[in-house]
Amino acid sequence: xxxxxGTLQEKYMVQKITIQEHILRRLExxxxxxxTKLMLMNRKKNGTCIIKxxxxxxxIGPMIAGGIFVEKAGEETAVEGQEAGxxx
Amino acid sequence: MHEDTINVGFAxxxxxxxxxxxxxxxxxxxxxxxxxxxxxxKKEGEARYKGQKLKLTDLxxxxxxxxxxxxxxxxxxxxxxxxxDVIINVVDASALERNLYLTLQLLELGKPVIxxxxxMDIVEERGMEIDLHRLPELLGGIPVVPVSARKxxxxxxxxxxVVHHYEEKHSPRVVEYSEDxxxxxxxxxxxxxxxEPEIINARWHAIKLLVxxxxxxxxxxxDLPEVLDRSYEQEFTNQKYAYIEEIIEETLFYxxxxxxxxxxxxxxxxxxxxxxxxxxxxxxLVFFLTFAVGDFLKGFFELGLDAFSGAVQGLLERVAVAGWxxxxxxxxxxxxxxxxxxxxxxxxxxxLALAFLEDSGYMARVAYVMDGxxxxxxxxxxxxxxxxxxxxxxxxxxxxxxxxxxxxxxxxTILVTPFMSCSARLPVYVLFAGMFFGKFKILAALSMYVTxxxxxxxxxxxxxxxxxxxxxxxxxxxxxxxxxxxxxxIAIYVWGKVKDYLTKAGTTIFVASIIIWFLxxxxxxxxxxxxxxxxxxxxxxxxxxxxxxxxLGMWQIAVALISGISAKEVVVSSFCVLFGISNVNSxxxxxxxxEQLAAYGFGALNAYCLMLFCLLYVPCAATIxxxxxxxxxxxxxxxxxxxxxxxxxxxxxLVYQVGRLxx
Numbered sequence: 001x002x003x004x005x006g007t008l009q010e011k012y013m014v015q016k017i018t019i020q021e022h023i024l025r026r027l028e029x030x031x032x033x034x035x036t037k038l039m040l041m042n043r044k045k046n047g048t049c050i051i052k053x054x055x056x057x058x059x060i061g062p063m064i065a066g067g068i069f070v071e072k073a074g075e076e077t078a079v080e081g082q083e084a085g086x087x088x
Numbered sequence: 089m090h091e092d093t094i095n096v097g098f099a100x101x102x103x104x105x106x107x108x109x110x111x112x113x114x115x116x117x118x119x120x121x122x123x124x125x126x127x128x129x130k131k132e133g134e135a136r137y138k139g140q141k142l143k144l145t146d147l148x149x150x151x152x153x154x155x156x157x158x159x160x161x162x163x164x165x166x167x168x169x170x171x172x173d174v175i176i177n178v179v180d181a182s183a184l185e186r187n188l189y190l191t192l193q194l195l196e197l198g199k200p201v202i203x204x205x206x207x208m209d210i211v212e213e214r215g216m217e218i219d220l221h222r223l224p225e226l227l228g229g230i231p232v233v234p235v236s237a238r239k240x241x242x243x244x245x246x247x248x249x250v251v252h253h254y255e256e257k258h259s260p261r262v263v264e265y266s267e268d269x270x271x272x273x274x275x276x277x278x279x280x281x282x283x284e285p286e287i288i289n290a291r292w293h294a295i296k297l298l299v300x301x302x303x304x305x306x307x308x309x310x311d312l313p314e315v316l317d318r319s320y321e322q323e324f325t326n327q328k329y330a331y332i333e334e335i336i337e338e339t340l341f342y343x344x345x346x347x348x349x350x351x352x353x354x355x356x357x358x359x360x361x362x363x364x365x366x367x368x369x370x371x372x373l374v375f376f377l378t379f380a381v382g383d384f385l386k387g388f389f390e391l392g393l394d395a396f397s398g399a400v401q402g403l404l405e406r407v408a409v410a411g412w413x414x415x416x417x418x419x420x421x422x423x424x425x426x427x428x429x430x431x432x433x434x435x436x437x438x439x440l441a442l443a444f445l446e447d448s449g450y451m452a453r454v455a456y457v458m459d460g461x462x463x464x465x466x467x468x469x470x471x472x473x474x475x476x477x478x479x480x481x482x483x484x485x486x487x488x489x490x491x492x493x494x495x496x497x498x499x500x501t502i503l504v505t506p507f508m509s510c511s512a513r514l515p516v517y518v519l520f521a522g523m524f525f526g527k528f529k530i531l532a533a534l535s536m537y538v539t540x541x542x543x544x545x546x547x548x549x550x551x552x553x554x555x556x557x558x559x560x561x562x563x564x565x566x567x568x569x570x571x572x573x574x575x576x577x578i579a580i581y582v583w584g585k586v587k588d589y590l591t592k593a594g595t596t597i598f599v600a601s602i603i604i605w606f607l608x609x610x611x612x613x614x615x616x617x618x619x620x621x622x623x624x625x626x627x628x629x630x631x632x633x634x635x636x637x638x639x640l641g642m643w644q645i646a647v648a649l650i651s652g653i654s655a656k657e658v659v660v661s662s663f664c665v666l667f668g669i670s671n672v673n674s675x676x677x678x679x680x681x682x683e684q685l686a687a688y689g690f691g692a693l694n695a696y697c698l699m700l701f702c703l704l705y706v707p708c709a710a711t712i713x714x715x716x717x718x719x720x721x722x723x724x725x726x727x728x729x730x731x732x733x734x735x736x737x738x739x740x741x742l743v744y745q746v747g748r749l750x751x
Contacts, residue, residue: 025321029325031332033322042355046459050354054186061463061564062463
């Protein structure tokens with residue numbers, strides 16, 4: 001499933017990203033890569049979403065949201081950022 | 089002690105506080121706000137630390153050294169070329185994980201890097217802790233200095249680090265990549281050193297070759313197809329992030345979890361249904377305050393101007409100055425410039441409100457909220473930010489379009505931004521709405537803002553349909569944390585705008601007022617008593633027939649509109665000079681002007697058409713200049729001017745003709 005079909009306030013992990021090369025590179029530079037944990041914060045009717053990745057919120061357009069494939073994050077893969085301190 | 093100047097560059101992610109830090113060192117008052125992309129041009133300043141001269145460069149923010157948008161290219165070029173001796177990597181400590189990616193890239197460049205951990209106060213507020221001993225260790229021993237740009241703490245320590253570390257030419261190797269990648273890097277380093285013995289940082293050049301960086305491949309080509317078989321960019325990125333995750337795990341600790349304040353606020357402001365109505369209510373409130381509170385304050389200004397005008401006239405008469413000179417000073421300069429100054433309270437309130445919006449963190453949300461509507465126009469929500477800035481002044485708004493990645497989107501945004509009603513049109517609305525719309529004056533003025541927005545949206549839509557190219561909505565913008573607007577930041581912002589306005593009054597409007605006075609007092613037979621025989625009247629009469637269908641068929645209006653191209657406020661000063669009104673923004677001034685205009689049959693409908701025409705017609709000279717510079721196209725600029733003239737004329741004609749039928 002992609003971010004477009006995700007449930008709000010749910011934590012996910014990025015599986016793969018299928019999108020044009022130049023946007024892919026951009027997302028990579030921002031640390032949105034396979035294996036990254038992501039939380040879906042908000043979504044509009046047209047598919048524009050707010051996601052939280054590595055402690056930062058991003059607004060992403062429907063095209064990008066539809067290109068990010070995710071799966072539900074398991075118990076052991078808590079979203080990084082908020083919970084990173086549990087290692088302490 | 090070094091005699092030479094040290095060149096220091098501030099690099100970092102957008103919205104991490106580079107400019108605030110730069111201002112703190114240089115005493116500059118560059119604009120800062122809480123949304124990514126405020127700085128679009130590099131700015132230089134000077135500072136001294138213990139006798140050492142420093143040249144500081146504030147660079148536009150960037151997330152990585154791979155260049156996509158214009159501002160990223162500017163920064164990258166500046167850092168890579170030899171303009172910078174030492175890089176201060178400003179890092180938002182409250183978003184350490186994202187910021188460190190650029191840090192790792194900067195370290196690979198081989199120039200000395202000093203990490204300025206900014207926003208440590210926010211880190212504390214959020215119950216986070218950063219291990220300041222372990223962090224430098226994991227970054228190869230570079231100096232890490234906690235600072236607060238806003239509270240001005242840690243500034244000396246940071247400069248101390250700069251002065252002591254700038255000579256270390258090589259940053260240590262920090263990220264050890266996989267065996268395969270390191271093998272390839274080693275092979276390339278070897279070949280590069282053989283090919284170009286003088287090469288300084290072969291490792292960095294090797295990595296750039298492996299990610300197939302265009303500039304690199306062109307300037308330092310290496311023929312090793314078995315090593316350079318494809319781009320390894322993804323591998324490099326992934327492995328950098330893997331290392332960052334290690335750093336975060338070892339250095340960042342959460343003492344207690346707090347439900348982020350920002351998430352709560354976002355629940356309301358970016359609500360799927362209420363988000364857009366809230367935005368419109370916020371903007372309506374901004375303009376309501378501008379007119380209502382501004383109106384209240386301007387009374388004091390009028391009293392001041394009246395007294396000043398009277399005193400000047402008295403003085404000139406007492407020293408028996410020639411009549412024409414008294415007329416030039418009183419009817420030309422004081423009326424033209426002074427008339428404009430009385431609108432200062434409105435301008436002040438408008439920019440105060442905009443500063444609050446920008447510094448709170450709401451601006452970036454506007455891009456999200458408006459993304460749906462903008463998507464239908466073939467633009468992303470990000471293109472709406474320059475449009476909102478356009479409510480303040482079109483010039484910086486046009487510059488802000490640099491944040492858009494695609495040239496096509498940029499041009500379309502530049503095309504519509506001048507329709508957003510800027511602060512210079514405000515005096516026109518205040519005056520004409522005040523004269524002709526009585527208690528509905530605020531409504532009449534507000535309708536201009538709505539009309540401007542609607543025309544912009546409509547034009548963008550038509551341009552999109554004509555374009556026919558598949559547009560892709562690639563909105564990607566960081567939403568910063570909300571914060572309480574900072575008093576100093578707001579003061580810098582508003583004072584900058586007020587100063588601009590005063591400067592404009594003292595220069596453009598001053599000169600324009602004098603020119604208009606001459607045009608109106610001189611004709612083919614020398615100085616004339618009757619303005620209708622002046623040069624101004626002659627020029628105005630040529631255009632009069634064209635403006636007649638729009639309800640603007642007076643030569644005086646033609647003169648005012650032409651001179652308004654220098655700056656839109658000049659439309660108002662022209663009316664003051666044309667009709668000899670010394671204090672146009674006062675009740676007496678307004679009554680006098682209304683009566684004179686009424687003699688020409690100029691009523692409320694004509695006034696509305698005039699406001700509409702001023703809203704839509706040719707942008708001011710400064711805007712034309714910046715459009716020409718930003719698009720690097722004279723043809724585009726000329727077409728845009730012509731197009732706006734047609735739109736303005738068409739809209740005014742439509743309203744006037746329909747209005748005449750109905751009223």
